[in-house]
Amino acid sequence: MSTPLVSVIVPSYNYADSLAVCLQAIADQTYPAIEVLVVDDRSTDDSVAVAEAQGVRVIALADNGGCGRARNVGVASTSGEILFFVDADVAMAPDAVAEAVAILQAEPGVGAVCGIEDPEPLLHDTAVARYRGLQYHHWSASGEGNVTFLFPAMCAIRRRVYQEVGPFNPALKQTEEVDYGYRLSRRHQLRLTSRVRGRHDHDHQLVPLLRKLFHRARLRIPLYARARRFATGFETASRAWGSLAAAAAVPAVVLPVLLGPLWSVVPVGLFAASVAADRPMYALAHRLRGVRFLAFFVAVHFLVNVTITAGVAVGTLQWLVSRPFRQLYDSTFPAEATV
Template identity: 30%
Template sequence: MADQTLHTENPLVSVIIPCYNHAHFLHKAIESVLKQTYRNTEIVVVDDGSSDDTKAVSEKYPEVKYVYQQNQGLSAARNTGVKKSTGDLLLFLDADDWLYPRGIEQNVNSFYQQKKAAFVSGTFNAVYVNENLIREGVTEVKADHYCQLLRGNYIGMVATVLFQRWVFTEFEFDTSLKNCEDYDLYLKVARKYPVYHHLDKIAAYRFHNTNMSGNVPAMLHGVLQIMDRQEPHLKTEAERTALKKGRRNWKNYYCQALLEQVKTDRNKKQAMATIIRHRPAILFKHHVTRRKKMLKTFVKRNAPDFSLRWLHKMGLSNKHVPAIGNILPGDFNRTSPFSNDFGYKRGGPVDRYYIENFLAQEAGTIKGRTLEIGDNSYTMAFGKNGVTKSEILHVNDKNPQATIIGDISHAPHIADNSFDCIILTQTLHLIYDFKAAMQTCHRILKPGGTLLLTVPGITPIDQGEWKETWYWSFTDKAMQKITAETFPGGNTNINAFGNVFAATAFLYGMGLPEVPRHKLDHHDPHYQVIITVKAQKALSL
C-alpha cells in the first residue's frame, strides 16, 4: 500500500450513522454532530430498510446525506456509508448514541500527533437508560495494541474510533457476523498497522432494552467466534498467551452477566445452559458465596446488638457499626465513622437539612432563567412553575445533562446579565480561586438577580471523586467579607447553621433520620456546619 500518513490539514470527517427503526433516537445523534467544535464534517445517514420515520427525521436536516437500502444488517449499512462518504477520516455513530461536543476535535488532534495510525480511539460514557446510571468506559493502553485487543475490547464503542479512509480499501465490516463486527475489524487492522488510544471522552453509549448487546448468549458466541478467527494469525508466544487470556476474560464477563439473569429468573434455562458450557465453576463459586452471605446475615439479624457492641468495645471486633437508628452515646468511642459517605447510606447527610430548608425558604427567588452546577435537581424541586429556563453548568463535557460547559471561576463565554437566579450549593469549596467564581456569579446575574449559595463549615472531606479538589471550609465571617467584595451595593443575608451535636453527627456519618429535628434546629455560632448566602445583585451600580 502507498504512503498511509495523514497529510491533510483540517481533514473532512465523514460521520456515518446507520439507522434501523431508531428514528426516535436519530435527532440527538445528528444534532450531536452539528454541535461539534470541529466544523469540517459531513453526515451520512444510512437507512437500513426502516419502517419508521428515519427518512423524515433525516430530511429535516439539510446537512444530512440520506441513503436508503433494503435491510441488510448493521455491517452492510456501515459499508454502504463508507462508499457514499467522501471524508479523509471516517467515524461510525450508531443512531441511538451521541458525540460529545469536542469528540471529533479531540480525535483529529490525536491524528496530528499520530499521523501514521490507521485509527485513533478515545473513551466514552455508558448511559444506562433504565437504571438512570452513567459509568465511564475508560481503559488506558499505551502500547502493544494488538495483544491488548486480544485480551479484551478496550475500545468498547465504535463511535470513539476515527479511521483513515484508506483502511476501507483493504478492510470492511464483515456482513457474515451477527455482532462484534467492530471488534473483528479492530483486531484485523491492529494486527497489521499502528493504532493509537487516548483517554479523551468522545461519545455517550446508550444502553436500553433494544440494544443488540442485551442478548448475552449471542454476544458470547459472537466474541468467541472472533477469537477463533485470530488464532491462525498469531505469530508469537505473547500473542498466543493474550488470546488465551482473552477467551477466559470474555467467558468470565458474559457468564457473570448470565448469572445475574439466573438470579432474576430472566431467560433462566438458556443462561444456565450457557454458563454450564463455558464457565461451570462460576455456579459453584456463587453457591459458596451465597451460603456465606446467608450465615453472615443470620448472625447480624439474630445476635443481640448489645453483644456486637460489647465485642467492639472489648477490642474483639473492629467492624461493628450500629444499626440505623440504634446509635448510643458509647458508640462514639471509636476512631472511624459509622459511614464514610456523609451518611448517604444511613438515610442522607445531616447538612442537607440546612441546605434544603434554606432553598425552600428562598423558593420565591428561584425563577426566570436559572443556573445550577452539575445538575438542576434543586431548581426543579424548589423553583417549580416560576422557572422559565433551567441551565446546567459543568466544568467539562463528561456530563451529558450540561447545557453550558465551563469553569465558573473563569467563564468569559457566558454573557453578562444572563440569569435571574444562580443556585451554587456545596461547590465553592472545590474551587481554588473561589473569589473569581463569586465575581463570575455577580457578572452573569441580571440586575436584581439572586445568588443562593451554601458552603461547608465543619465537615468531613470527601473520600471519592472530590477529594483532590477539596480546598476550603468557611465561616459566616469569611462569607460576609467575600460577599461584600463581590456583590458591591447588593442586598446580602448570611447565616450559619449547626451545633456541637449536629457537627458531631455529621462527622461520624450519621444519617439525617437518626438525628432528632429539635437538635438540628438549635443553632450555635461556634459550631457552624453549613453557611448560607443570599446575595442579590444591585439594580444599578
C-alpha cells in the same frame, strides 16, 4: 496543520428517538470540515424522516443487512480523507471530531481512534441503563490506550487504512467490530482514548441486554479460536475468571442442601471471587451512585457474568459440532482458510 474533510457516517436502524439528538451533536461539532451521511438500514420507524428533517443526506437501504454493511455503503458514498463512524444512539461531545483528527494528525502510526462513552445514559435513564452505562464506561476506560477491540460507536479511521484493511464483513451482524478490530490492529495502532467522548442511549431493559450479551459471547468463539487470544482493551483474564466464578456459584448453591450448611462457604466464596475480579468497577458504582444502586449493580452484573459464560459454553459446543460456525471468520484468516 491542514483541515482534512471528515465524513461522519451514521448507520441507523430504528433509532428515531435518539437520531435527532445524535445529528444535532454532529452539527454542534467544533471541527469545521464535516460531511454527514445517514445510512438507514431499512428502519420501520420514522428514522428517515427524522434525518431528512435535520437537513442530512440519507441513503435508505432496500433491506436490513446490519451495521457493518451500512458502514461500508457510507464509505462508498462519501469522500472524506477521514471516516468517522457514529452510532445513531450516540451524542458526541462537541470536540469529539476535532480531538480524533488531532490524534491522527499527530501520530502517523495510529490508523484509527475510538472514543469512550460517559457513564450517564443519553435518553432512557432506567436502572438497567445506568448499570450498562457505568459498566461499559469502566470496562472501556480501564483499557484506554492501544487496543485490538474496535469501538465503532465513535470511531475515526483514515480512509487509506480502511481501504487497506478492507470493508466490514457484511455477513457479521453482531460481532463485526471484533473482527474488524482484529484485522486493523494487525497492521496499525488502534487507539482508545478518553479525549473522544460521547453519551450512549444504552439498553434500558434487562432481558434484551442479556440476550445481546449472550449472542455476542457465543459468536466470539470461532474468532478467538482462530486468533488464539482475546481482544485487548476490553476483555481481561480477571473478568473472564469473574464470569466463570459467578456461573460456578449457581450450581454450587445446592451443596449446603446436599452436604450440610458448612458447604455454604463454596457458593459464597465463588460469588465473592466474581466481585473481587473487577473490584474497581464496583467501587466506581458505589462512588457515583451510592449503596442502594451498588446492590442493584452487583445483582445485575452477576446475571451478566452468568449469561456471558453461558454464551461462551454454547458457542464452544457449537464450534465443536458445526463446521459453518467454525468458518464464520475465515475471511479474516485467508491464508489459513486456503490451507
